[in-house]
Amino acid sequence: MAAAAATALGACTAHPSPPTRSGTVVVAVASPFTSLNAGTAQGRAPGSTLVRGLVQSGFASLDENGAAVLDPSFGTVEKVSDAPLTVKYTIAKDATWSDGVPVTPDDLILEWAARSGQLDDVTPELDASGEVTNDDALAAGVAFAAASPALVYAEQEPVVSGATVTVTYVTPVPDWQVALDVNVPAHVVGQTALGDEDPAVAATAVTTAITRQDKKALSSISATWRTQFDADDLAQHPGMAVTDGPYSIDRIVPDQRVELVRNTRYKGDRPATFDRIVVRTDISPLDEVTALSAGSADVVAPADTADVLDALGKVDAATVRTGGDSTLQLQLQVAGGGVFDQATYAGDAATAAAVRTAFLRTVPRDEIVDQLVKPLWPEGTVATGVLPQVGPDAGGAAAPDAAADTDQAKADLATAKVTGPVVVRVLTNTTDPLRTAMLKKITDSAAKAGFEVRPYTPVQAWAADLRGAPAAWDVALVPVQQADLPVDSVVTRWQSKGIANLTGWADPATDAALAPEATALDPTAVPKALEPVATSLVTGGAVVSIAQQPIVVAQRALPDGTKLPDVQPLALGRADLTSWWAWARK
Secondary structure, eight states, X not given: OHHHHHHHHHTTSSOOOOSOOTTXXXXXXXXXXXXXXXXXXXXXXXXXXXHHHHHOOOSEEEOTTSOEEEOTTTEEEEEEEETTEEEEEEEOTTOBOTTSOBOOHHHHHHHHHHHHOSSOOOOOOBOTTSOBSOHHXXXXXXXXXXXXXXXXXXXXXXXXXXXXXXXXXXXXXXXXXXXXXXXXXXXXXXXXXHOOOSHHHHHHHHHHHHHHTOHHHHHHHHHHHHHTTBHHHHHHOGGGOOOOXXXXXEEEETTTEEEEEEOTTOOSSSOBSSSEEEEEOOSOHHHHHHHHHHTSOSEEOOOOOHXXXXXXXXSTTOEEEEEEEEEEEEEEOSSSSSTTOGGGGTTOHHHHHHHHHHHHHTOOHHHHIIIIITTTOTTOOOOOOOSSSSSTTTTOOOOOOOSOOHHHHHHHHHHTTOOSOXXXXXXXXXXXXXXXXXHHHHHHHHHTTTEEEEEOOOSSOHHHHHHHOGGGOSEEEEEEOOOSSHHHHHHHHHSTTOTTOSSOOOXXXXXXXXXXXXXXXXXXXXXXXXXXXXHHHHHHTOEEEEEEEEEEEEEOOOTTSOOOOOOOOXXXXXXXXXXXXXXXXX
16 A cells, blocks of 8 residues: 555646545645644654644644633533542444444543553663663563653542543642543553454454553553554554544555544544545645645645745635744743853852843844734734743733833943843744744844843754753743643643743742642633733843744645635644644534
8 A cells, every 4th residue: 555655646746636636625825734643743743733732632622822612512521520530431332433433431541541651561762862762671561651640649440430530639730621631442452462352342352451450451551542543553564553532544644644534433523525635745845835726725824934925926716814823932041051041140040031031122022023023924923921831921911011122231231230231042943934023033133232142052952952952042932832731731831840931940930920820720710810921021021022933824625616615824833733724624
């Protein structure tokens, strides 16, 4: 099959349209599908999230603001107690996998076992570049290696009663609505790992191994769960690509395309509109435009650059929409021994804060938006929010000032008795032309106040160094992406010594503002409660947001003349892309 698919691609990597493809929509995007397992890092990558948005259903999805959107046609999620936090999941009777096997509590028990970390007896060991170095130990032990910061507090195996699964947490978990959901099918894992051919027997065997803590069976189960749902493996074993959403997977050609077909067994509220959707990731941005013009692609989401926009403007009958993705933000390193670390000033926190404030005053946010962002996205604005939820005001409008004030920045340095030039090393992805242009604007403006901005010297690569080399950089220009656990992501990122704290930020005001968030159980209260967190970060000089990354999407009618519904810009920085496919579901 792989050889045949490669041959077919060889005939179609240019742009001729097939003679007929009635009922088929071809979508071209930049991020490849890498895994069907949402519990792994590969499965949470944008290309995987995009495909899962059509092929997977569950109790809840996340909207663009990080709020849970429940799907009662799949089942219900109900909080039945606050102390201890107890959540009840009830699976709808029509919830069915694409191979005809019902979704059962076994599927949730498997996901609890994988994401709670309660059964793991070995953990991955990583080298400096992030590569796993103890594969043999992982294979010999029980290693789902995917513990969730929320589900680690669900220490006891959930209780099953009919179609209902009840989970109890030892401490409040603010993201309880989305902490647990159906992911990969237990019966497929059981068939592969344990050799049981009958689906019901295989699923039950998985739960039995979990309940009895059968180390031998769990070793095989965890290895299957962790490794066998990657794109390469599914391409070789397509029978394992079992899903429960409006579309199912028909074919995978790794790094090139995924072909989805209508799931005739889906009984939920959002059935498929088309017979087939092909998601291509094998063509460059300008070639995506050519494919749209030639009729071999119907929806394209290329990188938003001046060249791409100019080319799209020349495509007959194309509808082009621009929008914003993740917020690009400057985050200051305060614990790496650099210019923003109080240790550099003999422990003088006030001096370090003054230098941080002075530098942030030099950032010409309005000029960057007017000259760099608006040519790509005319509606672009200066971002005033600072927390990782997609939207310009997410996390509270805590930083409204947009113009640089280099005179005041110079005065701040003088008052703090800090003489220049003050060297600031900036970490960013310089393959992105927008970020490179932003860095040039920041460099020129900061120089007027006595700062010498330099690109940092890489240790590994910018993404690895963001976490692993804090002494190599002073400020990072990075996109603030949405997380699958929205509240927990804020707490662990900005809490003193939080597990995701990349900049060493430690501030009593921030900790005090985060304390109620860490145990909040009312989702409707979260947005208001995040405002003091954002305010503390801005006041302390931890961050400044600049603008959302511009994005673009274009569409044309299908070759047979069928017009598509409106397709919105594709924000790959979102944790959940289910709602983007609204145009592909009824």
